[in-house]
Amino acid sequence: MIHLANIDKYYDSRFQRTFVLKDINLKVNEGEFVSIMGPSGSGKSTLLNIIGLLDQPSAGDYQLDGQSMLNLREKEVVGFLRNFMGFIFQAYHLIEEMTVYENIETPLIYKGVKSKDRQAMIADLLDRFNMVAKKELFPTQLSGGQQQLVGIARAIVGKPRLLLADEPTGNLHSGQGEMIMETLRALNREGMTIVQVTHNEKFAGYGSRIIRLEDGYIRSDQPALTTERIA
Amino acid sequence: MKNFATFLRIALRYLWRSRTYSLLNFVCLAFGISCSIGALLYLSNQLGHDRFHVNRDRLFQVDAYVAYFNGDQFPKEYLSAALAGKIVSEAPEIASVTRITGTDFSLVDGPRALETKAIYVDDSFFDLFTYPFLDGLLHRPHLESNTVLITRDLAQRWFGTTDCIGKSLLLQEGKMQHLMNVEGILKDQPQPATLRFDMVLPYRDFLAANPWSEEIGSTATETWILLRNRDDARRVESRIRDLIKNQESTLNQQLFLFPLNEKGIYGYANGHRIWKEMQRIFLVGSIGLAILLIACFNFINLAMAVNFKRFREAGIRKVAGAGKRTIVIQFLSETFLLVFISLLGALSLVHLFLPGFNTRFGTAIRLDWEDPLMVAFLVVVVLFTTLVSGMMPALFLASTRPVHTLKGTVVQTQNYSIFRQGLIVFQFVIPIVLLVWLLTIRVQDRYIANYDLGFDKEQMVIWELTDPIRAHAGGFKADLKSIPGIHSISFTNCIPSRGTRVTNDVGWEGKDASEKLHFWCVSTDGDYDKVTGLRIREGRFFNPAFPTDSACYLVNDVAALVMKLKKPIGSQITVEGRKGMILGTFSDFHALDLAGPYVPTLIRLDPLKANSLMIRLDPGVPYASINRQMQQVYAKYEPTGGVQPNLMSSLPDYSDLKTPSSLVGIASFLAILLACMGFYGLSSFTAESRTKEIGIRKVNGAGTASILGLLLRNYSKWVLIAFLIALPIAVALSLVFLGRFYFHAPLPLWVFVAAPLMAYLTAIATVMAHAWRTAVRNPADALRWE
Ligand SMILES: Nc1ncnc2c1ncn2[C@@H]1O[C@H](COP(=O)(O)OP(=O)(O)O)[C@@H](O)[C@H]1O
């Protein structure tokens, strides 16, 4: 599904060119669950953002389902964001003035889903995440783990094919982190392709494949054997 | 529908979360919008006069240009009553003509009296002006002698009922009384209107009482015409232009047409249409717009400051699939919501302040919901305000890239902050310019009030004459004279700077026969020089000891100049048929107000033409004590009570700067208030967002004073730049304003210091509280927030 070829990402300052990503070649197939690891500043978020069309590569080729993602018009990007991808962030990034329900509803409104259908879709998700009683609460009234569940619910409510998660457990203690990872694994088993960034070896093991970045290079790209054993 | 409810709910939550800013924005916008509504109401009131006349576009007043001694041409509205007939026979394009002469009458009924305005008109008046009648009277009434039409308002006030046809009215004019029969009742005319009257009388009655009015060149009547076709105005004008001159070549007057449409807005002088009221209309309009703009800019500034917290939200929405346009629309809708709420506030404000405004400026403005123009204007104002205020912040938000905003660090681009600082600067430019202007008006007002006319206005008593006093002038004057503390007394028709009679019937040796110059003619007695401190240049003033002086004249230097007299003293001149010698010349004498130049002026010994008494008190003598003694003398000669004397300094000012002064005053007050509100919001925001930085500085040893200095320096910079931009505009404005007065104060340099200083101090005072709180805050508190 994802095909990155010779991707470079650099920033030009006055005197020098700083490479954040250098010659990245990566294929992710439909249904995979990929974990990206690496030290801070190694370019993990940048890579994820490029995949998610939030950022453009400086050089190289990016194809999604065989379609080039270079030089897309703004409208086309919006289309992909609406229909193809869901995002989960370390900082949850819920809108504080909106209730749990309204937060989850936002992408559906942009997709143009009818009010009746929205209600049904959100109700399903709330049920699944055991949050029916919390739908009228505001994000600040929830625990971190619950907020991230809402974040996931918002990311998947539009049934995206690709879920991108940037350190989804970074702000959570390990109990809640595990719950989030279980949720992701379940989603993956239902067929959703997932790319996550994580610092946690154990959580990386929830994926089927681990990519290690260092200074913008892919240092290794291996199946996650350890997790299979844990699982 | 549900989407809208969701939007509304969330928008209100946002307004509530940042309620301080919302409130500030609401107040500013409400003020700004109410100012623009007020300005529009005022404008439509001024521009919409006489709308109710069906023939409005085809109605013209026939006026004459009169040449002034220095070549200027001024309009004259009142012309000979014989002119109307001649004009019609000259120009077949004229459908109808009417003469209108206004007179003030008292209605009397035993002890009851009521002042009224009447107009004498020809029957054709009602062909030109379409006034509605209260009941089924003919559309074109024929007014017999001694019949009268009255307005419903007068009927109510005098008879207490509109059922008064056939009743009689007793009109008093001086000593004359006329008994009139009420023939019909007119509906009150919608305001504002050019012609103001309470009753309509037949023109034949005016002619009968004033046979002189048909003489050539007399000043008797307004003449109004109705054209068959409005485009014929130029042609008619050229046909009648020289009608007066052709009749009497010495009358150097040219007729022209003054459209009813332009009455109350424009004036005419020197053959051109000039702005008169239009100046004020323009002034009010631009002030209204300026204040609305300040409010909008406040909004932009505050919105951008507050929205900085919302960049993240915009980023989230984009990631969730919102397009740029969706985000712009969302934020614009929120702005619209606030603007709409502010509109409601503004309407309440207008409602609240309109009565006071009307009383203050003598207008009859009201909010008319049935006026489609008004409703359209409100819609336009709301959209304009929404777009101007909301567009920029919305675009900034919508153009954020999620990669940046979602990282948590907000990248404030350079453009963004320069743009905002530009707005702050602009917000201060307007109040500074307005303040300079206000102070300049005040300076000129004081200049005129304190202008040295040759005597102390505080020690000058003006007493209007009544018939009993005129009849015993000599005795009254002698009795007053015996009161100690009175310096001198003079009967006169000219209180310096307040105008006098004009004549063009002046002849002198070597006069070009075609010349028809105007002279201002002071009629007085032999003490006028002592009372007014007249500056004699050559020769002498009248001396009662020489009886021949009564046939002599004094002229001022300007008169001598226009008469081209080489040796004025001893020259013979003829004024209105009376020939006499020039005894002396004088200078620096203001017969007219200070707005214009010195005019050619004559003084002659003719106390019978006087209408006032000028009494000059000795320096330091209190008016109150003298007044008591004067009243005792007065009571002897004027048993009916007469009129009260006035100190000259307490007479209303001749050049009316009160209205512009209070208009600009209100405007600068509002402008500075709004600018400061914006400043306040911004400073509270800055204080909030710089908490950490300042905490770190303090941990590193910065004292309260240096932090305070740091914050204030930043604010001062903006006001300083605003001042630099405002300076040339303000100088130009002041010069133009002062230039309108022939005698004016020099450009007051101190106002260019005082106005910005006022703006600066007010601005600093508003941000001081925040700056202080920020500066003294315990750094541990500030840093703990992280
Ligand atoms: N706009 C930018 N300009 C310059 N350098 C940037 C910019 N954005 C990110 N970087 C740099 O790119 C590198 C990689 O960033 P990031 O992808 O966020 O790393 P990670 O997520 O692996 O911690 C960092 O060193 C960061 O400083």
Ligand SMILES: [Mg+2]
């Ligand atoms: Mg990162």
